[in-house]
Every structure is written in C-alpha cells, then in structure tokens.
Amino acid sequence: MVVPVPIDPTGQSGPTPGQARGRRWRRTSAGMYVPADVxxxxxxxxxxxxxxxxxxxxxxxxxxxxxxxxxxxxxxxxxxxxxxxxxxxxxxxxxxxxxxxxxxxxxxxxxxxxxxxxxxxxxxxxxxxxxxxxxxxxxxxxxxxxxxxxxxxxxxxxxxxxxxxxxxxxxxxxxxxADENSWAPTESAMRLVWTDAGGMPRPLCNRPVFDLDGRHLGTPDLIDAELGVVGEYDGKDHFSSARRARDLTREERFRTHGLEPVTMVGADLADPAAFVARLRAAYQRASRRPAAERRWTLAQPRRWIPTETVAQRRALDPWDRARLLRHRRAESR
Structure with missing residues (x-):
C-alpha cells in the first residue's frame, strides 16, 4: 500500500508543486498525493x-x-x-x-x-x-x-x-x-430464514456429527440437534461435477445414519419460499423417523478438539489453528 504524501518543494518526500500537477501523481485528497500508477x-x-x-x-x-x-x-x-x-x-x-x-x-x-x-x-x-x-x-x-x-x-x-x-x-x-460458528454470510442468512420465515427451532452452526462409534460423519452448515434436520448451503463452488459427487455421497451418508438433509441455493436467498417448503417437508419426515434409526450423535469423542466458539479458537496454538481451521476456508462461500 502507498501512503499519500503532501507536496515537498525539494521533491524528496513527496512531489514538487510542478510534479503534483503532472500525470505521474494522483491527488487523493486536499494536498495529498500518491504516484499515478497506484x-x-x-x-x-x-x-x-x-x-x-x-x-x-x-x-x-x-x-x-x-x-x-x-x-x-x-x-x-x-x-x-x-x-x-x-x-x-x-x-x-x-x-x-x-x-x-x-x-x-x-x-x-x-x-x-x-x-x-x-x-x-x-x-x-x-x-x-x-x-x-x-x-x-x-x-x-x-x-x-x-x-x-x-x-x-x-x-x-x-x-x-x-x-x-x-x-x-x-x-x-x-x-x-448471532452465532460465533457461522462460516460464511450465506450460512448466516440461511439460519435466519430457517427460524424466521421457516418458523423452525434455532439450529446449531457447523457442529461436527459422529456415528455411534465416534467416527466423524461430517460437519453440516446447520443442524437441528433434536430431530436431525441438516441444512446445507450450496454456492457456485458446489456445482462442479466433482464437488457435486462429493456432496451427494455426504448427503447419502447423513441419510443412512438417520439425518434429514435440506439444501439452500443462491436463488433461495432472494425468494426463500421454495427453501422454506423443503425445510418444512424435511421436518415432517424427520418427525416420523423411528428413534431406532437415529445412528448419529453430537457427543464429541475425547480425541476431538472443539472449535465452535471464539474462545476455543483463540486458545489454539498456531499449529492446531492451521490444522483445525483450514477446512473453514475451503468450505466457506
């Protein structure tokens, strides 16, 4: 970055009056200049x-x-x-x-x-x-x-x-x-639609989900901790064939463990009616699912290092921070 400087008659720390009037300097505010190519x-x-x-x-x-x-x-x-x-x-x-x-x-x-x-x-x-x-x-x-x-x-x-x-x-x-564990503005917007227009209970943000043996199933954007309705926001980066294939595999993994996924896309932000309909349908299906089919938990195994709050993330050392939070940048959109 280039800090604007005032006119300097000597031309050492800034443009001379003549230089300031030329094409090689750009005026940024009253009496302050930067080189024109900045x-x-x-x-x-x-x-x-x-x-x-x-x-x-x-x-x-x-x-x-x-x-x-x-x-x-x-x-x-x-x-x-x-x-x-x-x-x-x-x-x-x-x-x-x-x-x-x-x-x-x-x-x-x-x-x-x-x-x-x-x-x-x-x-x-x-x-x-x-x-x-x-x-x-x-x-x-x-x-x-x-x-x-x-x-x-x-x-x-x-x-x-x-x-x-x-x-x-x-x-x-x-x-x-507000929530300390939203990974993108679009996720925050989806959460607000979920509770406002959707009228559903407030979901948890980016909470890791495990099977009953402690294996990590995934970290959905949103999850209803009671019924297992899972919300995912699919931005433009989800539309490539490779990414879509991974998303479908993940969705199937969630379903086979008793979770009920629902997806929001960009068009739903401008007009959430279609998403709200999908959300309510997902809640209806989840409410009818037998308890015996619930093969997931939010209980974190002892080896897991939580990163859901600002305090938890600030407490990480640099190595753990780079290792545990890198997926947020890769996944957020």
Whole structure:
C-alpha cells in the first residue's frame, strides 16, 4: 500500500508543486498525493487513502477497520465507502463517510501503522448502522468467524459503553440471534430464514456429527440437534461435477445414519419460499423417523478438539489453528 504524501518543494518526500500537477501523481485528497500508477481500486489502498484525511484523534471504523484488522468477510467488494470517525469538517466524497460519534480513548487501536477503532467497537458500529437486524447479525457472525470479537465482548461493550447510542436496540436484537460458528454470510442468512420465515427451532452452526462409534460423519452448515434436520448451503463452488459427487455421497451418508438433509441455493436467498417448503417437508419426515434409526450423535469423542466458539479458537496454538481451521476456508462461500 502507498501512503499519500503532501507536496515537498525539494521533491524528496513527496512531489514538487510542478510534479503534483503532472500525470505521474494522483491527488487523493486536499494536498495529498500518491504516484499515478497506484491502484486506487484495491480495498487496502482505499482505506489508506481515506485514513489520510482523519486528522488528530480520528480512526477508520466499521467494516474497513475490520478488513484492515484481517477479517476475511469484510473485504469491501461491495464498493461501500470507508467509514472514518473524525471531527474534521470534510468535503463530501463518495470514497468515504465521516462519522462524528465520539471515540473513547480505549477504543483507539493502531494496526500496521493505521489508526483504527478496536474490533469490538468496529463491529458494534456495523451492527448499529446496518440497514436491518439480519444484516447486523451477519456482521457480528463474520467478526466472530475471524475471532476478532466474541459475542460476549460485544454484549459487555454494548451494556457499558454504548447504552443509548444510535442503533443500540438493533445491536441488542442482533446479539440475541448471532452465532460465533457461522462460516460464511450465506450460512448466516440461511439460519435466519430457517427460524424466521421457516418458523423452525434455532439450529446449531457447523457442529461436527459422529456415528455411534465416534467416527466423524461430517460437519453440516446447520443442524437441528433434536430431530436431525441438516441444512446445507450450496454456492457456485458446489456445482462442479466433482464437488457435486462429493456432496451427494455426504448427503447419502447423513441419510443412512438417520439425518434429514435440506439444501439452500443462491436463488433461495432472494425468494426463500421454495427453501422454506423443503425445510418444512424435511421436518415432517424427520418427525416420523423411528428413534431406532437415529445412528448419529453430537457427543464429541475425547480425541476431538472443539472449535465452535471464539474462545476455543483463540486458545489454539498456531499449529492446531492451521490444522483445525483450514477446512473453514475451503468450505466457506
């Protein structure tokens, strides 16, 4: 990334006035420049250029702070402007959105030299200012996915540091619905459809399932721990012939052990009616299944290392973290 620099009459630390007017430099904000060949489309560069206008005591916040701190799912691919917490009066600019909410000194952080708000403050900001509760839930889920903020940390922060701030009722509602073990925004969306439009009990997220001898059958996206209804989200990466073959084998393995799979696809996110019908049919079949056919359990064998919570994942050493969590990146979409 290239940090914007001011004009330097000597040309040593920045462009001279003449160079700044030429084609080899690009103006990023008032009096600040980067070389013209720097890619302004990269999300990290967008964040760096926005940070150049912060002024004293300001910080990048919201999705951009989470992105800069390493959150996988806050990648700026939707083109949203960078949110900057600052009291500087700035000219309107589509690249960033100033926010004049106060920042407690305890909420300041610096990551790789860039001033950002802490992960807990940043994700709570995202959830408070999200367009709806569902979007707020996804933000909390995905910050937890990267282990940047636990739900308990967010609850404590909300209780003691936010209280009557804008959007706190929505944040509190989202905290009730959020989960620390969702692996992708689409999984979070499926979970919310499952309980809201579907009207079914809240499922567990990415909980490993075993046969009665302790062999791992698979880790479905969602599972009803009581009836064994299993929810899977199939994104575009599931449509290749090889992947589809693996999915069908896995589905059959679930069925032969007494589980009842149901699948959501991308079109169901826009109009969940068809998925809801499949979900309710799966629940009806599961409710009629004799108890003797249940050959699965969520009880983890002693050798198993659980990774369902932020606390459990943070406690892993680097080797176990790389070994036990690599499948999340391979499976998530």
């Amino acid at each position: 890619d302004s489309g990269r999300v990290e560069q967008r964040i760096v250029e926005a940070a150049a206008v912060l002024g004293p005591h300001g910080a990048v916040t919201g999705w951009a702070a989470l992105c800069w701190s390493g959150a996988r799912w806050f990648d700026g691919s939707d083109g949203r402007p960078v949110v900057i917490a600052t009291h500087v009066n700035l000219r309107p600019d589509p690249r960033w959105v100033p926010c004049k909410e106060g920042i407690d000194p305890r909420d300041h952080d610096r990551v790789d030299g860039l001033p950002v708000t802490t992960a807990v403050r940043s994700v709570c900001f995202e959830a408070r200012h999200a367009p709806d509760v569902a979007t707020a839930v996804v933000a909390l889920d995905m910050a937890a996915y990267s282990d940047l903020a636990s739900l308990e940390e967010c609850r404590v922060y909300t209780q003691w540091r936010l209280r009557t701030w804008t959007g706190v009722p929505q944040l509190r509602a989202a905290l009730v619905l």
